[in-house]
Amino acid sequence: MTNAQVLIIGGGVMGVSLMYHLTKAGWKDVVLVEKNDLTHGSTWHAAGLCTHFAHNATIQELRATSVRLYRDTLPQETGQDVGFHPSGAMRITRNPDRMDEFAHVAGLSKFTRYELEILTPGRIAELHPLANLDGLLGGIYEPDDGHVDPTLATNAMARIATQNGGAIQRYNPVLSIRREGDVWRIETQKGAINVRHIVNAAGTWGWEIGHMMGLNIPSVPMLHQYLVTDTVPEVADRIAAGKMELPIIRDPEESWYVRQERDGLILGPYESEAQPWSVDGVPPDFGANLMPPDFDRVEHIIEAAMARIPALGDGGVKSVVNGPITFTPDANPLIGPAHGLQNAWLLTGSSMGVMEGGGAGWFLAHWMTHGAPPMDALAVDSRRFGKWADRDYRVAKAVECFGLQFGVHYPYEERPAARNKRLSPIHDEMLERGAVMGAAYGWERPNWFSDKTGDTATHSFRRPNWFEHVAREIDTVTNHVGLADLSVFSKFEVNGPDTREFIDTVGANTAPKPGRIGLTHALTPAGGTRSEFTVAMLTDDHAYLTSAAAAEEMDWDLLKEHAVGFNVAVSNVTEDRGVLGLMGPKSRATLAKLTDQNLDDGFPWLSSKIIQIAGKTVLALRMSYVGELGWELHAARSDLRDIFLAIETAGKEHSLGFYGAYAANSMRLEKGYRGWGADLTTERTPVETGVGFLVKPEGHEFTGREALKARMSRDNRWEMVLLELETQEVDPFYAHPVFHNGKAVGIITSGGFGHRTGMALALAYLRIRGLRDDLTVEILGKPCKATVLSTPPYDPDNLRLRA
Incomplete structure (x- = not known):
């Protein structure tokens, strides 16, 4: 019988990263069990790409933390290189909407201070001389990106973790999991283990371990293949000439990535016809195994990549890797508390395990040791999917996410797979009256109402086709009476x-x-x-x-x-x-x-x-x-x-x-009302968010009371403001940087057009309180003047509410 504080199930990069970070935080009694050897499953065969490109600040920080860990911290701690190549990376496109997306991500990155560079075709040629520029509009460059050896990085973290008191049990599969009183009892092949905390970091086996825990884990192994070339003469010539390693290059329209591998290249395609694998349980003897190559599925993508990088055709295929990686319904990892279970945690489901693993372990370790995540967790919280995310849902969404691995991420995007999981009692009535539905936590809810049968929303970074429809809805509410289905609450x-x-x-x-x-x-x-x-x-x-x-x-x-x-x-x-x-x-x-x-x-x-x-x-x-x-x-x-x-x-x-x-x-922005999950997050106090009038720190006890009072007294606390923006071309939505005298000082958390006031409005956090003059907001790369509104622009005295 073994007793421990924490048991981590899974020895891939995610689980080992958690062990590394927990032991560094002082939790010594940490055990990790792995059914095979470390990295078996998905980690060992990963291409090891590392990036700072992300549409969400938390996801970006997971990735940036991973880069710092692999590039700097682990070599310093172990005295050994873990195979990180600081090659940089770029994404290229011929799609105008993609250039808007690049500009949006670059704007977010100015606030997070991981600045990315928007590229012209000429600049692409400078950075990647093997690229064919035909038809390209531009791209985006990620200078601090690179790639790492997944096995070296994982084993380096394992070495430090065991030096810090952790224990790793290889070739020790979990047989059963149950709760006994205040502890978890895990039966393994080598004996029983009683622990206070259990962590499902099983990756490819995440669904199965979740089933033992009594959970529905909405992840699916998907087969992804990439090919490694023999020597490519153009690459070998560059090496002989002492030139820098080629940056990783991705063409999201053609759905592939290419990176240098010694004097050859690696090509990784993502086909639209994705292939789920072992949905209801991985074969018992599966470990460091691969599937046979299946070129028929990706031949068209290979041809497109060779047209863009002609040098690919000059190197024969040396090997093909075709193995499973896990996908969740939104392609983000599952990190955080397991719903309904005490001291049970998830750290699984990452389709970008190596890219996010170093940071994911840090993120969950902070959550476990501090009682709260270090950043807003909504994009990764393991409870963002409920029991409605059944087998059909998780498979359909995983297939969709794999096929749209390089899809444009539009604001207000609604993807079609696995819909109609949760329906309001008046769902059919809403459809009959013209509702165009969106999905919210499995629910179908009316986003807007059309007077055309079968109307759908267009996706755009600019004003979409529902803009005038929404204006009519708001006119009805303002001057007459409007009815909404709010059953999703x-x-x-x-x-x-x-x-x-x-x-x-x-x-x-x-x-x-x-x-x-x-x-x-x-x-x-x-x-x-x-x-x-x-x-x-x-x-x-x-x-x-x-x-x-x-x-x-x-x-x-x-x-x-x-x-x-x-x-x-x-x-x-x-x-x-x-x-x-x-x-x-x-x-x-x-x-x-x-x-x-x-x-x-x-x-x-x-x-x-x-x-x-x-x-x-x-x-x-x-x-x-x-x-x-x-x-x-x-x-x-x-x-x-x-x-x-x-x-x-x-x-x-x-x-x-x-x-x-x-x-x-639109209407809530005109009132300056904050929204949970966008404006209200775990990172900021209610006082910083501007709802301090609802806070009563004295006279009653509540979690976080003393910390709140301490933060209220600090001069460096943030401040949320309501902004009016001078923009005609595009309305604000989220993640636009706010500048003061050329310095990024804030970030938009939500925005839109206020039809009753005729104003483009946005709620934003400012890192420095009291800024009121000389503010601008960058939207899709273009600056616009921003004015802080001292009161909401619509009915500031609440006369209409009180009528």
């Missing part, structure tokens, strides 16, 4: 004698009085914003909470953890309830036709009441995220259709129409 109930105390301590605000509605922000131990709940106190012993759709599993975990020690029952009623939003100056007149409830003085702003509509019981919350008089109407799922039809009929004389998520986003 996460919904929870708290019942019991300790309900008020529970609410008082779950977040930084106190519970509202019975019949009233409030907002509270649950914090991390470091004082960052973990969750945002709308709280309706129905009675002193009954509260109803709602939060963002994507937060369902995260918030469910939080509430259950907080309930320990309280005399309360907490339940997740997300699937049981539907929600309608009835908003606009005619919302009261519409609702008055359906209920005897006094909707004037008897139903003030931010209050709740139980009412009857069409003979159905409805919890009516007088609140609005769009800045107009209105109600959220919450009801049993089975009753929502009848309620919807009754409201629609009652609203006809008031020109009732419908609005979707895009219209709501």
